[in-house]
Structure formats: structure tokens, C-alpha cells
Amino acid sequence: xxKSKVKPINITILGKEFQVASPESEHQQLLQAASFLDxxxxxxxxxxxxxxxxxxxxxxxxxxxxxxxNTPSIDAxxxxxxxxxxxxxxxxxxxxxxxxxxxxxxxx
Numbered sequence: 001x002x003k004s005k006v007k008p009i010n011i012t013i014l015g016k017e018f019q020v021a022s023p024e025s026e027h028q029q030l031l032q033a034a035s036f037l038d039x040x041x042x043x044x045x046x047x048x049x050x051x052x053x054x055x056x057x058x059x060x061x062x063x064x065x066x067x068x069x070n071t072p073s074i075d076a077x078x079x080x081x082x083x084x085x086x087x088x089x090x091x092x093x094x095x096x097x098x099x100x101x102x103x104x105x106x107x108x
Contacts, residue, residue, distance in 0.1 A: 013038045018096030025096060
């Protein structure tokens with residue numbers, strides 16, 4: 001099976017837009033993941049207990065990882081695959097955050 005072409009896609013998390021490279025065949029799933037993450041991060045931000053985008057992102061990642069690891073219907077192989085995808089998505093979001101910060105510093 002041929003691999004899908006990697007293309008950039010824009011996602012929005014906490015009102016900030018990020019461009020992330022992703023196989024075209026995974027764009028819809030990435031948009032769903034970004035929407036889910038955005039919702040979870042908004043919930044954390046609105047709780048008022050955590051300040052700063054980076055800390056909110058870390059708390060969301062920890063909460064989602066905890067939930068994933070404690071879901072009984074997922075076996076170890078599935079959890080490993082999902083964990084790898086989460087790490088990949090996290091890396092993409094971190095890179096987009098760094099690029100966004102660099103752009104903001106350049107514009108100031």
C-alpha cells in the first residue's frame with residue numbers, strides 16, 4: 001500500500017493556530033485529535049488551577065496518558081501504538097509551538 005503524501009495542515013488549540021506536517025490520509029484524525037485536545041486544554045485552563053500554555057499542555061498530556069493507560073479495553077500492543085501516536089502528535093505540536101514562539105519574538 002502506497003504511503004500518503006505528507007502535507008501541512010492547520011490546527012487550532014486554545015485559539016492559536018499551528019501548522020503541522022501529517023500524511024494526508026491522517027488529516028481528519030489529526031483534526032479530531034486537535035479538537036479533542038483543545039476541549040481538554042480549555043477545561044484545564046478554565047479550572048484556573050494551571051496557568052501558561054505549556055503547563056496546560058503538559059497537564060492535558062498527563063491526564064490523557066493516565067486515562068489511556070487505565071482503559072481496560074486496550075491491550076498492551078494497542079496501548080503501545082497509541083502511545084507512539086501521542087508522542088508523534090505531541091512532538092508535532094511542540095515543534096509548532098516553538099515555531100510560533102519564534103515568530104512572535106521576531107514580530108516583537
